[in-house]
Amino acid sequence: MSQNVCLAALRWRQDGIDHVVKLLPGGRIxxxxxxxxxxxxxxxxxxxxxxxxxRAGDIARVRAIQRDEGPEGKEIATAPLCQWEESLPGPGxxxxxxxxxxxxxxxxxxxxxxxxxxxxxGSRAMVQPFCRYLAQEADALVVNVEYRLAPEHxxxxxxxxxxxxxxxxxxxxxxxxxxxxxxxxxxxxxxxxMAALCAHRDRDQxxxxxxxxxxxxxxxxxxxxxxxxxxxFGLEDYIYDDSQKTMIEPRILAIYNAxxxxxxxxxxxxxxxxxPRVSPLWDTDFSCLPETLLITxxxxxxxxxxxxxxxRLAAAGVPVTLMNYCGMAHAFVDKCGVYPQADDSLRExxxxxxxx
Numbered sequence: 001m002s003q004n005v006c007l008a009a010l011r012w013r014q015d016g017i018d019h020v021v022k023l024l025p026g027g028r029i030x031x032x033x034x035x036x037x038x039x040x041x042x043x044x045x046x047x048x049x050x051x052x053x054x055r056a057g058d059i060a061r062v063r064a065i066q067r068d069e070g071p072e073g074k075e076i077a078t079a080p081l082c083q084w085e086e087s088l089p090g091p092g093x094x095x096x097x098x099x100x101x102x103x104x105x106x107x108x109x110x111x112x113x114x115x116x117x118x119x120x121x122g123s124r125a126m127v128q129p130f131c132r133y134l135a136q137e138a139d140a141l142v143v144n145v146e147y148r149l150a151p152e153h154x155x156x157x158x159x160x161x162x163x164x165x166x167x168x169x170x171x172x173x174x175x176x177x178x179x180x181x182x183x184x185x186x187x188x189x190x191x192x193x194m195a196a197l198c199a200h201r202d203r204d205q206x207x208x209x210x211x212x213x214x215x216x217x218x219x220x221x222x223x224x225x226x227x228x229x230x231x232x233f234g235l236e237d238y239i240y241d242d243s244q245k246t247m248i249e250p251r252i253l254a255i256y257n258a259x260x261x262x263x264x265x266x267x268x269x270x271x272x273x274x275x276p277r278v279s280p281l282w283d284t285d286f287s288c289l290p291e292t293l294l295i296t297x298x299x300x301x302x303x304x305x306x307x308x309x310x311x312r313l314a315a316a317g318v319p320v321t322l323m324n325y326c327g328m329a330h331a332f333v334d335k336c337g338v339y340p341q342a343d344d345s346l347r348e349x350x351x352x353x354x355x356x
Contacts, residue, residue: 005340007325016314020323022344030241032248032299033327035339040247054121055254057261059151062121071125074337076346077132090164092157096146097165098124100135101177109182109353110141110173111214112166112198116189116331118219118258119150119158119266127188130336130346137350141178143169147194151265155278162194163201170209184212184290184353188333189302190262192218196280196309203288212291214349216333220281220305223263224273228281231308238299248299251329256301281309286316293321293352295345297328323348 010021024033032040050069053061082103087094101108113131115122124131124144135142147161166185173180187195192215202210225231233256240248263273276283294310296303306322313320325332325341336342 005344007340007344015311016317016320017310018319018321020321022323022325022341024327025340029298029326030239031244031327032329033339033341035335036327036329037247045247051254054118054258059120059265066121066123066126071127071129072334072338073129073342075129075132076337076343077129077136079136081132081135083132088165088168091160092148092153095161095165096124098128098131098144098146099141099176100128100132100144101141102136102139105177106139107177107179108140109138109184110143110169110176110178111138111184111186111353112143112145112162112169112195114145114147114162114185114187114191114194116187116191116216117149118262119155119190119193120262121149122190126334130333130342133336133346134350134353137347138353140350140353141176150262154268155266155271159194159197163198166198166202166209167207170207180209182211182356183209184214185210186214186216186349187218188216189331190219192216193220193222193280196220197277199289199292200276200280200283202290210290212293212352212355213289214293214295214352215306215309216295216345217297217300217302217330218294218306218309219259219262219302220309221279222267222273223259224279225281225305228308230311231281231304233301233304237304240299251299252301255330259301281305281312286312286318289313289316289318291319293349294323295333295348296322296324297330297332298324298326299328300330302330 007022012019050065083100115127124146131142131144145165147158185195185198199213274282294306296306310320310322328341333342
């Protein structure tokens with residue numbers, strides 16, 4: 001199992017940001033990981049059925065494939081865990097949630113987690129294998145949320161579900177055995193957007209529910225980044241060996257192109273993607289936000305958004321770590337138990353959750 005592989009890292013602090021670059025085995029930085037290359041070879045270089053359906057915008061087909069295939073990652077938790085389902089009160093009806101924690105009685109930190117999928121795909125089942133591992137490794141209660149998806153439920157429906165679950169968890173902390181001063185929000189891709197929006201609203205409303213946030217390759221701006229100060233995206237921003245150009249560039253551009261479709265299906269016509277209630281990267285105030293761990297992939301369009309967000313947080317005095325995994329593309333944490341980088345990142349997240 002890949003979770004025992006330790007990756008060498010480069011670490012430095014610059015302009016208030018703690019930078020961490022996780023190297024491929026052997027210190028390589030300009031190529032895809034061996035695991036991704038093996039998958040590409042096995043498929044003959046053609047995208048899998050799910051990726052093809054995503055690129056075609058076939059929402060129903062993507063959802064059907066995900067239901068049939070289940071999680072891409074493996075079960076990597078090894079300790080007995082207590083897991084149960086509940087439906088929590090939400091603004092549009094009950095919100096399904098999966099809870100997971102170690103079985104022993106204790107007052108624990110809590111992670112409220114929001115899955116990715118471009119606001120249109122995905123489910124809590126897809127991320128439950130690594131949520132279970134985080135519950136084990138961080139000795140935490142992990143709350144895995146099934147928010148409403150677009151286009152059936154456009155913004156702000158899904159976000160309001162996420163916010164409602166966070167508020168409920170905070171109000172029920174004592175009953176749940178949660179330390180109310182150690183609640184973290186987290187998510188990947190579109191789920192990272194939800195987590196960041198929760199942190200901004202929590203700050204704006206002065207509720208002080210959130211201690212930290214964990215954002216995996218988060219979609220911090222819904223598509224529109226033109227004119228955003230300090231932001232730049234271009235293929236020249238990425239370092240790669242020419243021998244892998246035809247494999248790396250499509251992975252970067254796939255997420256860039258997918259973001260356009262997400263905007264069209266997620267936002268109502270009268271809502272701008274520059275609205276900070278939609279895209280936290282467009283906020284004008286980044287002060288007093290929670291300590292933040294940003295985890296990115298070397299070959300992902302959204303990495304540039306995380307870099308810009310880190311800069312804004314640091315300039316506002318918020319503690320922030322930007323951790324980049326070499327050789328990885330978008331959604332790599334879904335492959336826990338398959339990619340060493342996924343498992344390494346989960347160990348880093350667990351350590352972040354354990355902090356007092």
